[in-house]
Amino acid sequence: MATKTTMRGATVVEYNKPLVIRDDLPILKPGANQILVKNSCCSLCMSDISGIQGHVGGALPYCPGHEPVGTVAELGEGVRGFAVGDRVGFMPASNTCLDCSECLSGQHRFCSGKTAVGFNGMQGGFTEYCVADPLSTVKIPDGLPDESAAPLLCAGVTAYGALKKVSQFQTGGTLLNIVGSGGVGHLAIMYAKAMGYRVHAFDIANDKLQLAKDSGAEEVFNSMTGDAATFEKTLCTVVVSGAAPAYDLAFKITAKHGKVIAIGAPNGPVAVNILNMILNDLSLIATNQGTKDDLSKSLTLAASAGIKPVYQLRDISQINEGVEDMMKGKVNGRLVYKF
Numbered sequence: 277m278a279t280k281t282t283m284r285g286a287t288v289v290e291y292n293k294p295l296v297i298r299d300d301l302p303i304l305k306p307g308a309n310q311i312l313v314k315n316s317c318c319s320l321c322m323s324d325i326s327g328i329q330g331h332v333g334g335a336l337p338y339c340p341g342h343e344p345v346g347t348v349a350e351l352g353e354g355v356r357g358f359a360v361g362d363r364v365g366f367m368p369a370s371n372t373c374l375d376c377s378e379c380l381s382g383q384h385r386f387c388s389g390k391t392a393v394g395f396n397g398m399q400g401g402f403t404e405y406c407v408a409d410p411l412s413t414v415k416i417p418d419g420l421p422d423e424s425a426a427p428l429l430c431a432g433v434t435a436y437g438a439l440k441k442v443s444q445f446q447t448g449g450t451l452l453n454i455v456g457s458g459g460v461g462h463l464a465i466m467y468a469k470a471m472g473y474r475v476h477a478f479d480i481a482n483d484k485l486q487l488a489k490d491s492g493a494e495e496v497f498n499s500m501t502g503d504a505a506t507f508e509k510t511l512c513t514v515v516v517s518g519a520a521p522a523y524d525l526a527f528k529i530t531a532k533h534g535k536v537i538a539i540g541a542p543n544g545p546v547a548v549n550i551l552n553m554i555l556n557d558l559s560l561i562a563t564n565q566g567t568k569d570d571l572s573k574s575l576t577l578a579a580s581a582g583i584k585p586v587y588q589l590r591d592i593s594q595i596n597e598g599v600e601d602m603m604k605g606k607v608n609g610r611l612v613y614k615f
């Protein structure tokens with residue numbers, strides 16, 4: 277049980293302004309069917325940046341962070357399956373209705389009634405404690421340190437979810453194109469390799485291409501300097517980059533009857549050539565995160581296949597430098613913050 281009543285945490289007070297670190301945030305009491313988690317670390321995601329920029333629409337002020345890992349500090353009434361001291365991580369969806377078709381089919385992150393930890397409210401991954409929904413909470417497998425697990429809570433499960441979509445269309449052993457080799461991209465490459473795919477990776481930054489190579493890509497290509505006409509086409513192309521030209525490239529390197537699988541979220545609309553899609557039987561499929569089962573399986577796969585995210589560990593007091601680095605594309609891998 278938490279003996280403290282206040283905690284340290286990063287808050288978004290104004291959009292597009294530095295976050296404010298506070299030490300007087302109240303530690304919430306877990307209600308019925310809620311878990312209080314003492315966060316040990318949380319990594320910074322591009323969706324956090326979108327939130328800080330005001331694109332996600334979280335009401336101000338709020339506490340960001342949705343890739344948290346920690347230990348169970350206290351259980352609310354009626355929680356089953358967890359014990360105080362369990363090492364856990366949790367996804368944002370909370371307070372879901374448990375009664376709509378999304379909730380009943382394991383897709384509760386799409387429940388219209390949900391709230392999202394890290395995008396609303398005065399607690400998140402970048403606060404010392406956070407109340408989590410057991411439906412969105414999973415145990416972290418032994419052998420996966422907290423700092424390695426944190427980036428898997430959103431980036432990892434998102435990559436895994438995309439690869440699950442790929443597996444509906446192409447079998448292991450085949451070649452897969454992955455566009456964008458940053459924080460999520462290098463994990464997509466690692467998961468693709470663990471699931472038996474060969475990977476060609478694309479990016480516009482040579483340091484990211486080196487990361488792609490280190491993560492297991494068979495070949496890497498600079499899409500700024502290379503000629504798209506010479507790139508090998510694959511049945512599926514996973515787009516991790518949120519830049520509009522990444523989608524343009526993806527349609528050029530996807531074979532007839534193929535699927536462009538979208539994870540990278542541009543902040544505005546992106547033009548697509550529907551005629552080209554019709555003539556070549558191409559589809560654009562979007563995906564985000566995954567079910568709780570997907571998260572559990574993606575963590576187990578990471579532990580057994582030795583998937584280790586590349587990260588830099590920093591103190592929460594350095595969060596604003598990290599936000600700036602992310603916006604400038606200067607982060608190699610993931611930034612993980614500890615308290």
Ligand SMILES: [Zn+2]
Pocket residue numbers: 372373374375376377378379380384387388389
């Ligand atoms: Zn629901």
Ligand SMILES: [Zn+2]
Pocket residue numbers: 321322323324342430431
């Ligand atoms: Zn995220």
